Amino acid sequence: MRGRGFRQVWRRLPLGCESLPCLRGWALGGLWACASLFVPNFAFAQEESSAEAVATPAQTADAIPQEVLERSFADRPTERFPETVYESVQPIESSSSGFIAVPDRWRMFYAGKWYDPYNQNVLKGDIPVFGAPGEEWFFEASIISDSMFEAHRIPVPVGSASTKRPNSNDVFGDGDQTVFQQNVITSFSLIKGDTAFKPPDFELRVAPIFNFNHVEAEEDGLLKADPTYGSSRSDNYVGFQELFADIHLANLSDRYDFVSMRGGIQQFNSDFRGFLYNDNQPGARFFGDYDDNKTQFNLAWFSRLDKDVNSGINTLFNDRHEDVFVANAYRQDLIALGHTTMFSVIHRADTAGNQGYKYDTNNFLVRPTAIGDQLPKNIYSTYFGLGGDGHFGRINTTTQLYYVMGSESHNPIAHEQVNINAGMAAQEVSYDVNWIRFRSSVLWASGDSDPYDGQATGFDAIFENPNFAGGDLAYWQREGLPFVGGGGTNLINRNSFFPNFRPTKEMGQSNFVNPGLRLYNLGVDFELLPELKLVTNYSYLQFDQTATLEVLRQDGSIDRNIGWDLSAGFLYRPLLTNNVVIRVGSGVLIPEQGQENLFGNQTNYHAFTNLILQY
Amino acid sequence: MFRNRFVSLLVLTTTCALSSCGGGGSGSSGSGSGGSSGANYGCDGGCAHQALSTDDVRQILRQAVTATSQLGKAGTFAVVDRVGNVLALYQMTGAPGTTTITAQIGAAGGLEGAVVPSTLAAISKAGTGAYLSSQGNAFSTRTASQIIQEHYLPGQSNQPGGPLFGVQFSQFSCSDVTLETSNSAGPRPLPLGLAGDPGGLPLYKNGDLVGAIGVEFDGLYTVDRGVANTDTDDEERVALSASVGFAAPAERVGDNISLDGRSLRFAYLSYGDVTLPETLDEINDANLQSVSRYCRAEIRGGVPFGSVASGFADSSRAGVPSMILTNGGGQRFPTRAGRPLPGGVQLSGADVDALLDSALLTANRARAAIRTPRDTAARVTIFVVDDQGTPLGATRSQDAPVFGADVALQKARTAALFSSSDAGGVIGSAPGLARNYAGEYAAFTGIPLNGSYVFNSRSVGNMARPFLPDGIDGTAPGPFSLPFPGVGVGNTWSPFNTGLQFDLIAAAVLSGVTNPGGVPSSCASIGVRLRNGMQIFAGAVPLFRGETLIGAIGVSGDGINQDDLVAFYGASRRGLDYAGHTGSGDVTLGFNAPQERRADHIDLPTPQLRLRYSNCPEGPFIRDNDQNGCEGL
Structure with a gap:
């Protein structure tokens, strides 16, 4: 997000846009509108600084040797630091010993323009913006534009009350759709402490996110409950990706082992690959490390916000009525050198069942799920996790095991309170041969073989965002599949592979009476060029147990075999940095018997392109 | 009132x-x-x-x-x-x-x-x-x-x-x-x-x-x-x-x-x-x-x-177990030909038997929606009527629920009446209607209710809901229904006041309650065309020969999409051929209505709204992966 290196300095940071409405105005107008707000202040700051420079010449330009202000690197044009610079210490007189005196260590390097994140830049926290010596405050700003266009085919029903076309004689309709998502994520941090050498003492971060989304479908009644809305939908949303304060509580050693507390909306990933909980949610997290950073730990509580269903962004600020409690620890070099092992206990209390019916903005029922008897439910589940990530010699590996226990106060498929007793296991092993990486992954998420036995043995996560066995390149992980004919819900959701009958991952509740999954994957990644990577995946998918599918579809012969999920994608970074990233990917799901039982013998596909620009 | x-x-x-x-x-x-x-x-x-x-x-x-x-x-x-x-x-x-x-x-x-x-x-x-x-x-x-x-x-x-x-x-x-x-x-x-x-x-x-x-x-x-x-x-x-x-x-x-x-x-x-x-x-x-x-x-x-004395006697048809309705002795609703229509077209007795065979065999293949164990066949009652609603024959799967007998005939008569050229006149002449339903239909579609477009019981049902589109709260009622309380005042919709459906039978129902011993000759005030009343959910399609309405087939007893399948697929070329009646009906449509005259072809003045015609279920047939059994019918 921020470039390393050299920055330019202003006497004061032109924070013309600290307030939220102003920031919102920024993004709505786009980057250049932002700049137009920004530049006049900048100009003003420059003028003001110049005036001060005249008033106090001895402290600034006159005191700094010309060779400091006008250093020239062999491969770069001469760039000049502003004459008015931040003064933390008086500059050292130049000596005859060949050393060049600089006023502070933030100006030892090359100064860049304000839009240049790769040189010393006050907008990237490279140079303090205020504060006494030793008490410096830094400012960091970033902006990311993430544009995604996707075409896909998913099984969809024709409208029940009205159809787009005549002769729609069967339940399944035309599932071709296109999706455009534009996210602009802005981030502003105020940081106390030198971030280059030690953890910051204090940080305030605000990261508003602005979304525009557009979907074109081929059937009515899919995008809004009212079929007369049609088959095209545009929507937008603004929320906070991050909004937190981080307090450095103490250093535990002279190597900066530390403990910190972070409160507010913050990103947290429960494990190496996002199997269980990977979200940005308000909470309080006590974290730190010791033993030379070989051990890291988190103690956290998150009180989740509900999300906007079309953008996936946190609402401002509707309670999801779900609390997540996390205790975890990572230990480096455990089992083998270069292998980090993680232990975690995560508890979730979802009490949305006390809140009555919840509809999303498209007027679809999302809580309780429109399956089974649809009585409301609360969920209390505790996960015990053991994970590993690293390498054994030349073999890279990632492992994750979860066991979950607890209860659902009333499972709609089971029609009763159920005891949760489920698990998942996943492992990826890879081996690099020159510029080619060979990968093999397996995942098992337990399924429920008898919905009516009072035991819920289907594994489900809290808010997963898995990056495994192809991640969002793979059809089964990327796409949400409506459970046509089985209720007003989805079989799986976007960015997930657990078939759990949630209506949306964003708003629906977990469900531990589900079919579970078996995933077998082979992948090969090719580093074709330093800038270009090709990722390929070949996966075979099975339901672990089909009983729940048979109950909901009132069909006694649904096969376990889902089919082949084949995908390939290019990752192109033309500048060899993350400032410009282009992803292009495509996948198909070739049905086997089980999917044909559910959705027919059509081969479903997706193809997407993703442009990420970052400052 | x-x-x-x-x-x-x-x-x-x-x-x-x-x-x-x-x-x-x-x-x-x-x-x-x-x-x-x-x-x-x-x-x-x-x-x-x-x-x-x-x-x-x-x-x-x-x-x-x-x-x-x-x-x-x-x-x-x-x-x-x-x-x-x-x-x-x-x-x-x-x-x-x-x-x-x-x-x-x-x-x-x-x-x-x-x-x-x-x-x-x-x-x-x-x-x-x-x-x-x-x-x-x-x-x-x-x-x-x-x-x-x-x-x-x-x-x-x-x-x-x-x-x-x-x-x-x-x-x-x-x-x-x-x-x-x-x-x-x-x-x-x-x-x-x-x-x-x-x-x-x-x-x-x-x-x-x-x-x-x-x-x-x-x-x-x-x-x-x-x-x-x-x-x-x-x-x-x-x-x-x-x-x-x-x-x-x-x-x-x-x-x-x-x-x-x-x-x-x-x-x-x-x-x-x-x-x-x-x-x-x-x-x-x-x-x-x-x-x-x-x-x-x-x-x-x-x-x-299943005994003759019960009125439902076990029998067989087309090689599969079936039931006939009896009056304790003889068979009720035996197969007969429909009334002859201008141009000499009619539903012959053989046509009726072909339709009953085809529908029963379709039910016998169809995966039941409301029965356990799963993967057992749908069990339904099937009625064929002529264009005037006269019953021409009936059959049932064994163990089909009893309610479907009356309902299948209601549905068939509804499809026949609403697809008739005189439908608007017949309905408009009914006494005691709370609304001018035929006029509401004409206002809703921009065309009179005159048989130019034809309806199955699902299409009629679409327009007989208190909300249009069906289920979308706060919207105005369909032309055959009444406003939901709060959306409208006065005579408003409830499960006990469904609009045209109830208005047509109100007098007979009230008479039956106040004087159960009396014998009303017909449920509907418009006479024999809806003799046992109107029904407003899926499971019946009108039957055609060429452009001429010759009757309707009504099915009831399983899920509505299954009922629809049995009627629509049963009347289709595909269904008739499966039952071995390759010579019955039109060479492409069987007895189904011409596609362009079906209700789902009406371009409604309301944008993005379209009436439904038939909707066959997902995975319609037992242990068969075909999800689109009615495609192109």
């Missing part, structure tokens, strides 16, 4: 006379003679049919009386057999004599607010438990309530209407399907139609459906408006107690059956919630009631289903 007249009549009318006739008063006490609670026998339509004995009926009554007394209340109970014979009608001393019909949604008009005898309510509730159930599914009045309201599930917003929306207005004594004769052949009429008021449960012996119990004492004949809770209903509690020993097999109850992924509701209480004392209260035979046309004041045994 009916309400005031109706209420004043009903509160003054007592139709049940006390009588002291009947069998002996000393029944056994305690444990049941039927199946144990919820036991499973694996019956899926093939088990031998049983019947309730008089001792069984007596025990059921004693259990009902005991359970009601435990609550400190007095009630009215009806026990019926599977074809609706009232085996006993019992009113405890002090029981409320009347009950008020209301959906409790602030609606007015139709049956809303009517005060009716508790005895009639009890019969309808018992009849519902019996008529909707089979060896493969056990449904209750609570199940009925779940599937007849403006949303499925009731209480949820923006969900389409119940799949059996409108089915409550069937099974009346004015129907030419129900029998009022004094013998035991059914189906017998239900005075208030099918009931959605909890307190009607089916009764089973050894896995076979043998009847049902209906309980009424709380003074409200209503529906369960919300499924977000599990309210305890005393009538349901008593019905559960009464059915101890005759409980539905646990694997067959609606809870284990998913309709579009939503499980149906059998009862909110379970047998674990009811306890009966060691010694049951005795019943007083003096409290047995008689109702003209329905029952004498006696306890009688039931008649085994």
Whole structure:
């Protein structure tokens, strides 16, 4: 997000846009509108600084040797630091010993323009913006534009009350759709402490996110409950990706082992690959490390916000009525050198069942799920996790095991309170041969073989965002599949592979009476060029147990075999940095018997392109 | 408009006379003679049919009386057999004599607010438990309530209407399907139609459906408006107690059956919630009631289903088991030709048989939506009518639920009438309509109701919902319906006031309630074209030869999409060929309507709205991956 290196300095940071409405105005107008707000202040700051420079010449330009202000690197044009610079210490007189005196260590390097994140830049926290010596405050700003266009085919029903076309004689309709998502994520941090050498003492971060989304479908009644809305939908949303304060509580050693507390909306990933909980949610997290950073730990509580269903962004600020409690620890070099092992206990209390019916903005029922008897439910589940990530010699590996226990106060498929007793296991092993990486992954998420036995043995996560066995390149992980004919819900959701009958991952509740999954994957990644990577995946998918599918579809012969999920994608970074990233990917799901039982013998596909620009 | 007249009549009318006739008063006490609670026998339509004995009926009554007394209340109970014979009608001393019909949604008009005898309510509730159930599914009045309201599930917003929306207005004594004769052949009429008021449960012996119990004492004949809770209903509690020993097999109850992924509701209480004392209260035979046309004041045994005496006799057709309707002796609705039409076209007897064969074989392949075990065949009743609604033939799958007999004919007649060139005139001439429905149709579509476009019962149903599009709250009603309370005022929609459907039969229904002994010649005020009333959910298609409407085929008994499949696919070239009738019907369409004249081809003035025609189910056929069985038909 921020470039390393050299920055330019202003006497004061032109924070013309600290307030939220102003920031919102920024993004709505786009980057250049932002700049137009920004530049006049900048100009003003420059003028003001110049005036001060005249008033106090001895402290600034006159005191700094010309060779400091006008250093020239062999491969770069001469760039000049502003004459008015931040003064933390008086500059050292130049000596005859060949050393060049600089006023502070933030100006030892090359100064860049304000839009240049790769040189010393006050907008990237490279140079303090205020504060006494030793008490410096830094400012960091970033902006990311993430544009995604996707075409896909998913099984969809024709409208029940009205159809787009005549002769729609069967339940399944035309599932071709296109999706455009534009996210602009802005981030502003105020940081106390030198971030280059030690953890910051204090940080305030605000990261508003602005979304525009557009979907074109081929059937009515899919995008809004009212079929007369049609088959095209545009929507937008603004929320906070991050909004937190981080307090450095103490250093535990002279190597900066530390403990910190972070409160507010913050990103947290429960494990190496996002199997269980990977979200940005308000909470309080006590974290730190010791033993030379070989051990890291988190103690956290998150009180989740509900999300906007079309953008996936946190609402401002509707309670999801779900609390997540996390205790975890990572230990480096455990089992083998270069292998980090993680232990975690995560508890979730979802009490949305006390809140009555919840509809999303498209007027679809999302809580309780429109399956089974649809009585409301609360969920209390505790996960015990053991994970590993690293390498054994030349073999890279990632492992994750979860066991979950607890209860659902009333499972709609089971029609009763159920005891949760489920698990998942996943492992990826890879081996690099020159510029080619060979990968093999397996995942098992337990399924429920008898919905009516009072035991819920289907594994489900809290808010997963898995990056495994192809991640969002793979059809089964990327796409949400409506459970046509089985209720007003989805079989799986976007960015997930657990078939759990949630209506949306964003708003629906977990469900531990589900079919579970078996995933077998082979992948090969090719580093074709330093800038270009090709990722390929070949996966075979099975339901672990089909009983729940048979109950909901009132069909006694649904096969376990889902089919082949084949995908390939290019990752192109033309500048060899993350400032410009282009992803292009495509996948198909070739049905086997089980999917044909559910959705027919059509081969479903997706193809997407993703442009990420970052400052 | 009916309400005031109706209420004043009903509160003054007592139709049940006390009588002291009947069998002996000393029944056994305690444990049941039927199946144990919820036991499973694996019956899926093939088990031998049983019947309730008089001792069984007596025990059921004693259990009902005991359970009601435990609550400190007095009630009215009806026990019926599977074809609706009232085996006993019992009113405890002090029981409320009347009950008020209301959906409790602030609606007015139709049956809303009517005060009716508790005895009639009890019969309808018992009849519902019996008529909707089979060896493969056990449904209750609570199940009925779940599937007849403006949303499925009731209480949820923006969900389409119940799949059996409108089915409550069937099974009346004015129907030419129900029998009022004094013998035991059914189906017998239900005075208030099918009931959605909890307190009607089916009764089973050894896995076979043998009847049902209906309980009424709380003074409200209503529906369960919300499924977000599990309210305890005393009538349901008593019905559960009464059915101890005759409980539905646990694997067959609606809870284990998913309709579009939503499980149906059998009862909110379970047998674990009811306890009966060691010694049951005795019943007083003096409290047995008689109702003209329905029952004498006696306890009688039931008649085994499938026997000629029951009115549903086992038979076979097209090489598969079937049933014929009988009047206790001869076959009812034997195959015959339709009326000759200009140009010499008509449905011949051979055409009718081809259609019945094709539809029955389609049902036999179709995966049942409402039966367990899963992957068993749909079981339905099939009627073919000519363009005037005259029945030309009927057949049934064995063990198909009884309610489908009347409903299949209603649906067929609805499809035939609304597809006729004179439909607008016929409907417009009906007396006592709350709205100018034909005019509303013309305003809605921009074209008159004159047969230029043709309708199946699903299309008609689309326009007979209180919201249009179906289920979208706050919208105006369809042209054949009434505004939802709050959207409109005055005469407003409720499950007891469905608009055109009810208006057409209002006079006959009221007459049947106030004077059950009378015999209305037709349910609908427009005469024989809708002789047993109109039906407004899917399962019938009009039949064509070329551009000429020659009749309709109606199907009822399984899920609506399955009913639609059996009718639409059965009438299609594909279905007829499968049944070996390769020479019947058009070479491409079979007997189906020309595509461009079907209701889903109407370009409505309302953008993005289109009426539905047929909608066949996902995975229509058993163990067949084809998801699009009706594509191109």
